Amino acid sequence: MKSKVSEMLKEMRKGETQQQLSMELNTSRESISAYETGRARVPQDVAQNLMTKFEDPWFAFALRNEYTKTGPMRLNGPNFDGHRSAVREKTIEEVKEVLGTLEAFSFAKPLQNISEWERPKAKLLAEHIIEAVTALEHTLAVLCDEAGLSYNEEWQEHYTQLKVKGYLI
Template sequence: MAIGEEIGNARKRQGLTQEELSMKLPISRESISKYEKGGRSVPKDMRKHIAEGIDDTELYFATWNEAAGVVSIPFFNGEHIDQHPASMKHLVQFETNEALEQLERLSWVKPIHTRTDREKEEVKQAIVEVLDAAASMINLVAVLCREHKFSMKQIFKAWRSSLKVRRYSK
């Protein structure tokens, strides 16, 4: 789906008109309309402002994917996903347990240059399992934010501040 269409869908999910969104941003209603219809491409420097102005969980995933490509976490909305918070919690538990089991199978003391091709494949599989667990957790955050009408932007701001306080990041 094109980013303009994603913006339109997110705006509607949040109950915003194009006019209301334009009042939050340095963009005219006409420009927003053109972005959503695909008549004009969304400038890269405006995407962050638009995503924050709408503050929609699914749009954050879409803009992250567009910015980072394959190095991003997708929004889980496939046919086998139940986005009820309890179902997502169970998915997190399942994926986390799989990741931990895979990590337990790895040798953490063997030097990297001595690993066999099979052992390297096991490391790749462990990475995939960890990504599954991380993605399920971030999707649970999104679902909880949406369900409780929390701003995902504000939750992430507070979390990033807590990382600095705990000296996990600079």
């Protein structure tokens, strides 16, 4: 079964041949073919090179989900409106919802000690956080795509700021 990564890889290379891409990535044409057909998983170093080359936030979603089975997936169902205005409005709605739920949930005691009646509130908070993260990630992807911002550079600048502020070593 083909994965989203496999599907996107062929799509991203557009008119470029497998041979041309393989030479750029310092791998074999057969490897590119195997990645595109789903016979092999894209190794980490190749995935990083593909992200550098294509600058595709949606490919980042697919990679993260394929390798970790976590994180947002690109929404594409019949009820999803991917227009930038709709994505913005949905993100505002989700962020407000998670803020309300977060404010209502107490972190005063260690979370491993929450009672059974508090557990559903914790689960609801987790659900709202995931919904907000999904909305925010989609907003970032749309913003980078449509404004011509580099998804990779935005993340790298963020990591640099975290280091400067002492949050990362």
